[in-house]
Amino acid sequence: LHLRSSKLESTDWRSCKYLKLHLSLIFTSFLPSALCYLSLTSSLFPSLDFHCLHSIVSIYPRNISLNRVIIQPYPTTCFTMAGTVPIAHSLEDIYTPDALPAQMERWDALQEKFESIYGHAPEFVARSPGRVNIIGEHIDYSLYSVLPMAITADTLLAVSTSLTPTKPGTFKIKIANVQEARFPSHEFDIPFDTVEIDATVHEWTNYFKSGLRGALELLRRKHGNDFRPKSMKILMDGTVPAGGGLSSSAAFVSASALAVMVANGEQAINKKELTELAIVSERAVGVNSGG
Numbered sequence: 001l002h003l004r005s006s007k008l009e010s011t012d013w014r015s016c017k018y019l020k021l022h023l024s025l026i027f028t029s030f031l032p033s034a035l036c037y038l039s040l041t042s043s044l045f046p047s048l049d050f051h052c053l054h055s056i057v058s059i060y061p062r063n064i065s066l067n068r069v070i071i072q073p074y075p076t077t078c079f080t081m082a083g084t085v086p087i088a089h090s091l092e093d094i095y096t097p098d099a100l101p102a103q104m105e106r107w108d109a110l111q112e113k114f115e116s117i118y119g120h121a122p123e124f125v126a127r128s129p130g131r132v133n134i135i136g137e138h139i140d141y142s143l144y145s146v147l148p149m150a151i152t153a154d155t156l157l158a159v160s161t162s163l164t165p166t167k168p169g170t171f172k173i174k175i176a177n178v179q180e181a182r183f184p185s186h187e188f189d190i191p192f193d194t195v196e197i198d199a200t201v202h203e204w205t206n207y208f209k210s211g212l213r214g215a216l217e218l219l220r221r222k223h224g225n226d227f228r229p230k231s232m233k234i235l236m237d238g239t240v241p242a243g244g245g246l247s248s249s250a251a252f253v254s255a256s257a258l259a260v261m262v263a264n265g266e267q268a269i270n271k272k273e274l275t276e277l278a279i280v281s282e283r284a285v286g287v288n289s290g291g
Contacts, residue, residue: 085269122158126259128251129154130240153239155251163231172231211256214281254278
């Protein structure tokens with residue numbers, strides 16, 4: 001990989017004994033949504049300007065403004081477990097230019113469908129991408145190192161909290177899918193203290209419940225056992241192929257946990273906490289995952 005940067009080309013890499021270079025530029029010709037992350041850590045060059053590396057990313061979306069907030073676990077230009085989940089305000093922050101036209105139509109359709117079902121616009125959309133695991137398949141959930149990358153296919157959850165529970169001691173979840181013929185809508189009255197999941201029944205909403213359960217456990221640790229979750233209206237749209245080895249279930253569980261956290265007032269969500277939560281949560285439906 002040739003790094004086109006005047007600052008890096010002038011560096012004598014052979015002299016950098018303490019420099020750790022992690023590169024994963026994954027065949028952009030093979031996967032249009034390929035992201036690159038370059039993490040440089042060095043005691044020799046603490047002031048190195050990493051913004052000079054944009055030329056290797058090859059992602060230059062045009063400006064598109066949206067009046068809705070997008071929450072996504074992985075930005076398109078950097079993959080790191082440090083920090084909080086980013087908040088995006090336009091699709092250009094998420095998708096590559098070639099994907100933008102189709103994604104704009106898809107997001108508009110998601111909002112229109114949400115409004116037709118629930119009678120008002122969603123408050124936000126939680127997003128989690130599918131991923132390919134270049135190295136280390138099925139060892140991530142055992143906490144071994146892997147080399148994953150996000151792809152364009154993703155899970156979207158449009159969410160509103162304008163819903164009143166109807167039974168004492170419960171909160172309500174209304175959840176629908178844009179593919180309603182294949183994935184029928186459901187309504188649940190869930191007790192404050194537990195989220196029941198029957199792993200013997202192959203039901204698509206179990207993946208949402210898995211993320212819900214994990215998120216509520218984390219929220220109770222933060223706010224105490226008296227924490228009362230908000231009711232939610234949800235519309236799901238997923239383009240990650242089920243059973244295709246692209247972590248469709250992990251994307252759904254991660255997006256679900258993220259949506260629950262945001263719906264309940266959490267704005268600074270730690271990536272590492274979210275990932276660990278998703279790893280454990282997905283086991284409730286009998287799936288081992290790296291989150």
